Amino acid sequence: MAKQRTIITCAVTGAIHTPTMSDALPYTPQDIAAQAVAAAEAGASILHLHARRPHDGGVTIDPDAFAAFLPTISQATDAVINISTGGSLTNTIEERITPALRFSPEMCSMNMGSMNFSFHPLARRYDTWKFDWERDYVAGSDHNIFRNTFADIENAATQLAQHNIKFEHECYDVGHLYNLRFCMDIGLFKAPVFIQFIFGILGGIGPEVDNLIFMKRTADRLFGNDYRWSVLGAGGVQMPLATAASQMGGNVRVGLEDSLSISRGKLAESNAQQVAKIRRIIEELGCEVASPAEAREILGLKGADKVLF
Template structure:
């Protein structure tokens, strides 16, 4: 059947100070996505960053510029836009005085999708896929909590469906995967599920082979799934996921290094994943082949 590779090119974490080549501007992010596609990625997963500060941004016009630059390049790649923003609650040390502290960024469910609405106003910019983080969780062992309760996920799923975008259902622990099944049972999601197993994030499921197996066992039988682990486990999990019949994700959002002490770039991480897959006797799917596998339509020019 073959394996598709997703490249998560920049993410939203504060990694700019930790890596000299994190893509920040729309042009840098678009160029990174194009290079990843040429290296073998069928899908690019996009966040936007503030060009001045390097921090994550949910500005719809930044997303529009990034997607426009990619599409104008005539690079055949599937665009997957992040919707995992505006759910950050940073707790204070004095909750009796004030609950939410600096860094908190919270919006209602439909407001979190403003950038999707902007992209869908122009057929050329409409993404084929967007992410939906399927539950709340602690991020790390500090004061950050990501909030995505069922009362938010249900209207978000409905709105994404109304836009005609396929959701990539991000699951960080088994309870999230159970809620995915519940949303399908309630008719909120339709079609064959596309699920991303997100492993190794502090506060979520650990990056262990038996955990990957548990996720696979609990996922709906008709699912197409992909998996990634962060940091030094990213490349280790490529053959593990492929061996279980899944697809893979790499990129600077999840891992900054190609080898110990050697900074990676998105295209070099994709190239390494391609080599690992082919070294197992597998094949790497193109964007066109991945669209066919996922039932996606190629965007209008």
């Protein structure tokens, strides 16, 4: 009997954590590229990418910022590139899909609903900050609604359809699964879809294993055999939930976007360290890690030769 092939996604930098929180968090193009390549070498077959301002680590969705590292990564590794269509809690969907329209990656993330998305409690952990923008950005996140209305989702799906992009449908609560089912029913997305169950973000579903089972059962009922799935656990639940998902037949996502730790109370040294740890766990528990070629086959991707970077 063939062993299960588990896809590891690595989310390299994201838009939540700031430079003060970890010296390992990459924000220059050189560091983003270097950590992405190292993560791929450690076993990640998908690299989920955001951009940062190189002078102070702030979040940016400027396509030129992506252009500073995408070619380097694609030349150094065969990993699948996944560009975020989130990236900012304050920009419109038109602005957030601009990098994807320019670079036509194999994959993009897609939040399946609007939500309160907040990380303001992190502001209380630090007395001093490396850069002036950080504290207000973190503390003020309780004012934000991460907007992805049905109109926004349709807009993004329609504009990106010509690029044959596979979406990582990010579902932060059970209602997002129903949103995705509706969008499939009206023809926005074709099966098989790739769903990222997300746990532990303030504003979304909690990180209990019971909730993982509930989300999986709901997805089974809504999508049958027409989906593939993965799990993202935020913060300290990253490794426990990824381990559970791998044993339930799912795929996993790790990376400094989602958690700065390698174990409870200990900061990770790099994205590659997190990838290496979950790979070791997966393999020791009897599964195998999917190569980029196998990930492309499992998810039905268009291929690296059809991107524009």
